[in-house]
Amino acid sequence: MKDELIKLLGNAYAPYSKFHVSAIVETKDGKFIPGVNVENASYGATICAERNAITTAVSMGYKKGDFKNIYIMVSGEKLSMPCFMCRQVIVEFFDKDSEIILMGKNGEVDRYKVSEICPYPFDETDL
Ligand SMILES: [Zn+2]
Structure with a gap:
């Protein structure tokens, strides 16, 4: 996955921050769907790589519950x-036990469960 994320970093559009991000969504049926950050001169119109990959998967027909893990790499050193x-x-x-897998260009890996990085989510139960 590291090599795919590194290659994908090259597709990021980040002329303002120069901070490139790549993300790959892994679906439960074994597909890997890419996303990169896409900045805009109107900064608020920027979309992050993670949301780009997730919304691309949704556009392809994937639904809530079809998502397994997400891999993320940034162009910075950490x-x-x-x-x-x-x-x-x-x-x-x-899912709450899905993993967010942070990967570095030199092979570093950190893994977190969704429940760890979002312990008190705002979700459909709040509506
Ligand atoms: Zn973001």
């Missing part, structure tokens, strides 16, 4: 956690 907007979207589609 591993980075998903932002809280992405955590909210991860909570929407992934």
Whole structure:
């Protein structure tokens, strides 16, 4: 997965931050769906790699409960956690025991369960 994430980093559109991010959603039926961050001169129109991969999977027909894990790599030297907007979207589609797997270009790996990084989610039970 590391090599795929490194290659995908090259597709990120980040002319403002220069901070490239790649993400790959693994579905329960064994598909791997990519996403990269896509920035915009109007910064608020930027989409993160994680949400790009998740919404691409949804566009392909995947539903809540079809998502297994998500792999994430950043162009910086240290591993980075998903932002809280992405955590909210991860909570929407992934199971509580799904894994967020942070990978570094030099082989570092950190793994977290959704329940660890989103212990008190806002979800359908709050509506
Ligand atoms: Zn994000």
